[in-house]
Amino acid sequence: MTRFLSRRLVELVVVFLGVTFIVYAMVFTLPGDPIAALGGDRPLPENVVAQLRAEYHLDLPLWQQYLHYLGGVLTGDLGTTFTGRPVSEAMASRWPVTITLALSAWALEMIVGVLLGLAAGLRRGSILDRGVLLGTVLATSIPVFVLGVSAQLVFGLELGWFPIAGTSEGWPASYVLPAAIVALYGLSSVSRLMRGSVADTMRSDFVRTLVAKGMPRHDIVGVHVMRNSAAPVLTFLAIELGYLLGGTVVIEGIFNLPGIGQLLFESIRTHEGPTVVGVTTALIVVFLVTSVLVDVLSSLIDPRIRHE
Amino acid sequence: MRTRRTRLATITIATALTLSACGSTDSGETGSAETAAPEDGGGSFSMAVTDPDLLIPGRQSVAFDFAMTVWAPLTFLELDGELTYVQAESVESEDQQTWTVTLRDGWTFHDGSPVTAQDYVDTWNTVAYGPHAFENSGQLAAIQGYDDLNPADGEPTTEEMSGLTVVDDLTFEVELEGPDSQFPLQLSQAQTALYPMPSESLEDLDAYNTHPIGNGPFELVDDYVEDEPFVVTAYGDYAGEAPTTDQITFVPYTDNVTAYTDALAGNVDVASLPTSRMTQAADDFGDQVYAFEAPGISFLGLPLWDERYDDVRVRQAISMAIDRETINDVIYGGQYEPATAFTPAIEPGTPEGICGQYCEYRPDEAAALLEEAGGFEGTMEITYPGGGGLDEFYNAIANNLRQNLGVDAVATPTADWAEFLEARTDEGIDGPFFSRWGALYPSQQATMRELFLATGGCTNCVPSYPEDVAEAIAAADAAPDDGGESYAAVQELIVEDFPSPPLFFETYGYVTSDKVDELVTSPIGNPRLTHIVLAD
Numbered sequence A: 001m002t003r004f005l006s007r008r009l010v011e012l013v014v015v016f017l018g019v020t021f022i023v024y025a026m027v028f029t030l031p032g033d034p035i036a037a038l039g040g041d042r043p044l045p046e047n048v049v050a051q052l053r054a055e056y057h058l059d060l061p062l063w064q065q066y067l068h069y070l071g072g073v074l075t076g077d078l079g080t081t082f083t084g085r086p087v088s089e090a091m092a093s094r095w096p097v098t099i100t101l102a103l104s105a106w107a108l109e110m111i112v113g114v115l116l117g118l119a120a121g122l123r124r125g126s127i128l129d130r131g132v133l134l135g136t137v138l139a140t141s142i143p144v145f146v147l148g149v150s151a152q153l154v155f156g157l158e159l160g161w162f163p164i165a166g167t168s169e170g171w172p173a174s175y176v177l178p179a180a181i182v183a184l185y186g187l188s189s190v191s192r193l194m195r196g197s198v199a200d201t202m203r204s205d206f207v208r209t210l211v212a213k214g215m216p217r218h219d220i221v222g223v224h225v226m227r228n229s230a231a232p233v234l235t236f237l238a239i240e241l242g243y244l245l246g247g248t249v250v251i252e253g254i255f256n257l258p259g260i261g262q263l264l265f266e267s268i269r270t271h272e273g274p275t276v277v278g279v280t281t282a283l284i285v286v287f288l289v290t291s292v293l294v295d296v297l298s299s300l301i302d303p304r305i306r307h308e
Numbered sequence B: 001m002r003t004r005r006t007r008l009a010t011i012t013i014a015t016a017l018t019l020s021a022c023g024s025t026d027s028g029e030t031g032s033a034e035t036a037a038p039e040d041g042g043g044s045f046s047m048a049v050t051d052p053d054l055l056i057p058g059r060q061s062v063a064f065d066f067a068m069t070v071w072a073p074l075t076f077l078e079l080d081g082e083l084t085y086v087q088a089e090s091v092e093s094e095d096q097q098t099w100t101v102t103l104r105d106g107w108t109f110h111d112g113s114p115v116t117a118q119d120y121v122d123t124w125n126t127v128a129y130g131p132h133a134f135e136n137s138g139q140l141a142a143i144q145g146y147d148d149l150n151p152a153d154g155e156p157t158t159e160e161m162s163g164l165t166v167v168d169d170l171t172f173e174v175e176l177e178g179p180d181s182q183f184p185l186q187l188s189q190a191q192t193a194l195y196p197m198p199s200e201s202l203e204d205l206d207a208y209n210t211h212p213i214g215n216g217p218f219e220l221v222d223d224y225v226e227d228e229p230f231v232v233t234a235y236g237d238y239a240g241e242a243p244t245t246d247q248i249t250f251v252p253y254t255d256n257v258t259a260y261t262d263a264l265a266g267n268v269d270v271a272s273l274p275t276s277r278m279t280q281a282a283d284d285f286g287d288q289v290y291a292f293e294a295p296g297i298s299f300l301g302l303p304l305w306d307e308r309y310d311d312v313r314v315r316q317a318i319s320m321a322i323d324r325e326t327i328n329d330v331i332y333g334g335q336y337e338p339a340t341a342f343t344p345a346i347e348p349g350t351p352e353g354i355c356g357q358y359c360e361y362r363p364d365e366a367a368a369l370l371e372e373a374g375g376f377e378g379t380m381e382i383t384y385p386g387g388g389g390l391d392e393f394y395n396a397i398a399n400n401l402r403q404n405l406g407v408d409a410v411a412t413p414t415a416d417w418a419e420f421l422e423a424r425t426d427e428g429i430d431g432p433f434f435s436r437w438g439a440l441y442p443s444q445q446a447t448m449r450e451l452f453l454a455t456g457g458c459t460n461c462v463p464s465y466p467e468d469v470a471e472a473i474a475a476a477d478a479a480p481d482d483g484g485e486s487y488a489a490v491q492e493l494i495v496e497d498f499p500s501p502p503l504f505f506e507t508y509g510y511v512t513s514d515k516v517d518e519l520v521t522s523p524i525g526n527p528r529l530t531h532i533v534l535a536d
Helices: A002-029 A046-055 A062-074 A087-122 A127-141 A144-158 A173-203 A205-213 A217-245 A249-254 A260-269 A273-301 A303-307 B004-008 B014-023 B064-070 B117-128 B199-203 B205-210 B256-264 B281-285 B312-320 B324-332 B363-372 B391-405 B417-425 B444-452 B467-478 B485-497
Strands: B044-049 B075-077 B083-085 B088-093 B098-103 B164-168 B171-175 B218-220 B230-234 B247-252 B270-272 B289-301 B379-385 B408-414 B433-438 B502-512 B516-518
Touching: A002 A062, A002 A273, A062 A273, A087 A127, A087 A173, A087 A217, A087 A249, A087 A260, A087 A273, A127 A173, A144 A173, A144 A249, A144 B256, A173 A205, A173 A217, A173 A249, A205 A217, A217 A273, A249 A260, A260 A273, B044 B064, B044 B256, B064 B218, B064 B230, B064 B247, B083 B088, B098 B117, B117 B164, B117 B171, B117 B199, B199 B205, B256 B270, B256 B281, B256 B502, B281 B289, B281 B502, B289 B444, B312 B363, B312 B391, B324 B391, B324 B502, B363 B391, B379 B391, B379 B417, B391 B408, B408 B417, B417 B433, B433 B444, B444 B467, B444 B485, B467 B485
Parallel strands: B044 B247, B044 B270, B379 B408, B379 B433
Antiparallel strands: B075 B083, B088 B098, B098 B171, B164 B171, B218 B230, B230 B247, B270 B502, B289 B433, B289 B502
């Protein structure tokens, strides 16, 4: 296990260096001068532009800019936004929102998805099975902004059940609607995966043995089938959590949730290299950590993986 | 007043907006759900804003509404065009070049310290000081010594502008680079770089940005935290006209369409009207929609560096081929006004109609005129910044040009504002382009200087800087203020040259919840929050 973990950690450092450089280079090559565009259609005085450009090292060639950035990162300084705010601070204030949203959506997705998949897998070909398939695929095929804005108008404006936007009412009120919409998009995958996995397990020899042994059906399903079907779904859910933590830009925008996705979107729009790289790197780390966790978890759940 | 930056902030979901149109309701059915109860008689309300990040008036670009409540300007331009004095008692000059500003006695900052001439001079020096890189420092560029604080190369050798002199506690003198009759107007409400900051707070500008202390009718309650609502309350010792309410909450929104919907539900009381909602606002909000005439004007920029646009008749033909009325009705819900001059109509003395037939929709004459000029070769590609909801607008113009002039016109967005700006300033585009200017004080001078002087710097405008126009503007600056007549005369020269077709006199649109009885404005197009009338 130690060797396994240390190998993953070395990988992590390599990925970190590679990703930060690639992202930095990409922001660097975006057309247009971010500082000149800072003032919108009200241009900044030339010397202000020059001053700011020097302050953010934008007057240097790419590799020097990147070294400046890397040097900062190593000393714990992620740089500042164009308004002079430390990137780490900007991220810190936004993580709670994104984490709350992501975990709420993830929990919904997991609970509802696993239950639907289980029900469908146990009754393959039934109306329920087809209904789940049709419903989840239909939901996935509607663009997220249509669903978001419609939900806002129906549940927020017409019915008044939930706030339309903002985080002022806290969890759960402010997060239910956006989380439900985000979760809806993962449902089809989770439920399909679970259905297939359950169906396979139900056909396996050991289940037949258990049935022959006279074990009650709810014990077979609840203990043995669930555990044996969980691995693929778990892997998917872990990766999904990584995605969700990456921020659901559109939903955060529609529901005015100042999360990490919004920050990334805004900083790409304004070509703020340090912010884009900072957020992206944080997301990569989240992704890498979740994938390591998945590996560990899967091997705990399914001993066969450990021995491979 | 709202810059492209704010408008671009709305991006992403322009398409979503049309789709949800079917779900909207009558504002009559939805009551004002929340917002804090008034503390005493005055009442309170909330306004949706873009998260400002920068609150220092010399740096802010999207915090005008906040700034205009927390600071009091030296002068104020009223809706009827009259200039009144707020923090200043008088602003006088004999030669239009040396101005004496006298402050009112007894005015204080929110920390209780008196507002003095020294505060003004220190603030202006701080704002103008090059190494500080204050975004709005250009508003002080006409003062003598500004260039010393902003040398082309290296660090400035002084920290003070030679043109500023403190005479006594309440009086200071301003020496300008040249005579300028519009100086008192330049001290008015939207020129926020000229707002005073207490001298002692200039030591720590970061702290000041977190908690600005102004001289205005409202004071900030708690420290400003990014992305969170911030509250201002009436300042008890304010020496000027008391505001109509006690408290304003500014709520940051990342998407102004969301703010619009929230206003519909009564969760926020004042919100700006997104372009994508202009056509349905009247259905949604009834008479709670406001289109405030603003000192903004849009043009169809023309690439004068491309010889195909050399002939003035080509430019006139393009102008006459654009159906401004229909575009305004269909895309902007009739909120704008087709332009008939080269400066916004709200700027005093603007010679409305000077553009004449060239700003009218005359497709047949346009085609004939283009024919006479020798036609047009090749593609006419209209470039505009993408992601800002401008697609419909420029597609409509391309359609007009294609149908009426028979030219191969297409509208192409850039990825974002930065890319557009670079393409435009590098003259990397060879077709018409996005062009507009929103002035910060309503004088024809404010618009013309930016558009027609090489030093002006409207980077998205047409680079047409004829010498006779520059001379005429300088002459108008030097003449005593005559209500804009001398500037109107300059437009005679411009219309002959016809550098680019004026499109619309802009309005800034707002919607309010039922809590607001009347939203009032001033000639800069923003709501005058200190004078809002709340419903009982």
